[in-house]
Amino acid sequence: MNALAVLLGALDDARLTFRTRPALDAHQERLGRAHLRWVAAHSPAVAARFREADLPLARWRELPPTTKAAMLATFGTLNTAGVTLEDALAVGRHAERTRDFTPALPTPRGPVTVGLSTGTSGTQGVFLVSPAEQARWAGTVLRALLPGGLLGLTRRHRVAFLLRADSALYRSVQRAALHFAFFDLLRPLPDLTQAVQAFAPTLIVGPPGVLRALHRQGVRLNVQRVISVAEVLDPDDEEALRAWGPVVQVYQATEGLLALPCPHGQLHLNEAHVHFDLEPLGDGLVRPVITDLRRRTQPFIRHRLDDALRLHPDPCACGRAARRVQAIAGRQDDALLLPAPGGALVTVWPDFLRGALAGVPGLREYRAEQTGPRDLTLLLDPAGPAVTPAAVRAVQGALRRSGADPELLTLSARSLPPPAPGVKRRRVTRSWTPHGGPNDP
Structure with missing residues (x-):
């Protein structure tokens, strides 16, 4: 360039x-x-x-x-x-x-x-x-x-780009004073952790889910900026990543x-x-x-x-x-469509659930999936007696505040499987679509 x-x-x-x-x-x-x-x-x-x-x-x-x-x-x-x-x-x-x-x-x-x-x-x-x-x-x-x-x-800056795919669009920022390195998200997490730590960037750019995983792996950085891209930056991620430096998105x-x-x-x-x-x-x-x-x-x-x-x-x-x-x-097609006390469907936006689950003590990562008109599954890391009941209560409270009735739902919880490398994190998703329109439960 x-x-x-x-x-x-x-x-x-x-x-x-x-x-x-x-x-x-x-x-x-x-x-x-x-x-x-x-x-x-x-x-x-x-x-x-x-x-x-x-x-x-x-x-x-x-x-x-x-x-x-x-x-x-x-x-x-x-x-x-x-x-x-x-x-x-x-x-x-x-x-x-x-x-x-x-x-x-x-x-x-x-x-x-x-x-x-x-x-x-x-x-x-x-x-x-x-x-x-x-x-x-x-x-x-x-x-x-x-x-x-x-x-x-x-x-002079050393910029670490953690991305699913490299591109000339990102490499176009390369200059003599700007040393740019691409770190492939398809690499195993231990290898990625070691490579980023060794590079010692002054700026790090990547999806917050990946950056948070590196932080949990013990990566210690002192950067001038942490730059969140590709995914929604939730408050819990931002708070944790501030250990490396100021966070922007x-x-x-x-x-x-x-x-x-x-x-x-x-x-x-x-x-x-x-x-x-x-x-x-x-x-x-x-x-x-x-x-x-x-x-x-x-x-x-x-x-x-x-x-x-x-x-x-x-x-x-x-x-x-x-x-x-x-x-x-969040994405509109990720908004949950859940029954209200009268039975009609109401929209529950992803940030309501993300905000509620961010405050659950001991919960490292999660995903909430609506798979049917009255079916909501929580995938939790960790899942167990110290975390699961608190996560369920937090979600139930968020649903009530959003106008949904948790008593009309089948709300289940189980362990969150390890993420596949390079897959974009979506903490709240809906795979079910009403056939008769938004008011048909």
């Missing part, structure tokens, strides 16, 4: 720190007009959406949202690099099989990096990025995550770089580059519909995410106008 391009990306990002909402909105409108003109001229799928909605490009905020399934169905005409879904999946899956993530995919517009999501929602996502998009991503990330911001680019998905920490450690939506419409879900939660105002290789225009967020009601002490995320409550 051209170091000058990365630096220019960081400098441009520094210029885009807006202090008032009207200034930020005006910036998004300017970006949106120019971006939509280019995308509609080069992406047949995006142009077709505007035609079908009978909307001019200037009314892009009114475009009916699209979804991940629709994105994959139109992948070949959506991306502007002429890449078929089959070719992208072939390159990405070959890289994951061989663990060689260096090859890029040649296209008529130049090489592009291919990445795959974990597919935890049942369908594996695909992302494409160009070298120019990598450079801007790297500049934005470096400015946000390196201690000292732009000055951090001049200081990044909200990123196949759909883009969605939120980054400010100098005060608060997570702000990446509104200088991404427009967010927020659909209310109830209980103070919102679901993002995003329009990435920068990505051209694989446009995301009015794309509905499956995540549920809680936004902080108060402005941040950092003074930025971009809204801040109080909590990532």
Whole structure:
């Protein structure tokens, strides 16, 4: 990656720190007009959406949202690099099989990096990025995550990336003063523990479930930042990982770089580059519909995410106008649908259960799974008389506070099996779907 391009990306990002909402909105409108003109001229799928909605490009905020399934169905005409879904999946899956993530995919517009999501929602996502998009991503990330911001680019750092898959997108941050090392999550935990300890990073980046496992293995680090990615950062993980250094998180998905920490450690939506419409879900939660105002290789225009967020009601002490995320409550398809006292189903968001189980003394790890209309299983580590009754009581209390009736449930508990290497941790899941709609138990 051209170091000058990365630096220019960081400098441009520094210029885009807006202090008032009207200034930020005006910036998004300017970006949106120019971006939509280019995308509609080069992406047949995006142009077709505007035609079908009978909307001019200037009314892009009114475009009916699209979804991940629709994105994959139109992948070949959506991306502007002429890449078929089959070719992208072939390159990405070959890289994951061989663990060689260096090859890029040649296209008529130049090489592009291919990445795959974990597919935890049942369908594996695909992302494409160009070298120019990598450079801007790297500049934005470096400015946000390196201690000292732009000055951090001049200081020496040893950065440990613990990831399921390496990518040129992550390696693009490599510079002379920035020694980057990829640690494959498919390695056995004892080997991973030894390698990370020996590397002695000044920054460590990884899923909180993996970082917490290393912490339990006795890894002792003194880092300038612990950076949580890929999974929800729960309060118990954050508290434990503070033993290594200050903890911040990044909200990123196949759909883009969605939120980054400010100098005060608060997570702000990446509104200088991404427009967010927020659909209310109830209980103070919102679901993002995003329009990435920068990505051209694989446009995301009015794309509905499956995540549920809680936004902080108060402005941040950092003074930025971009809204801040109080909590990532979980994926909408992980929200539990459980019977209320009258029998109708109510939604119980994952963060209610995570918050309750985080306070159970002696509980190291857990998973809550809804497998039927009235069936909830707790998988606990450890499971036994010292922990299980307290975990069950905590869950029952959380369900009551959420409007569900635990007396109408079969609530069972057993031991949590060891996690498979490289599998994304999901502490609350629902594998059952009501056939007759959300009010049919």
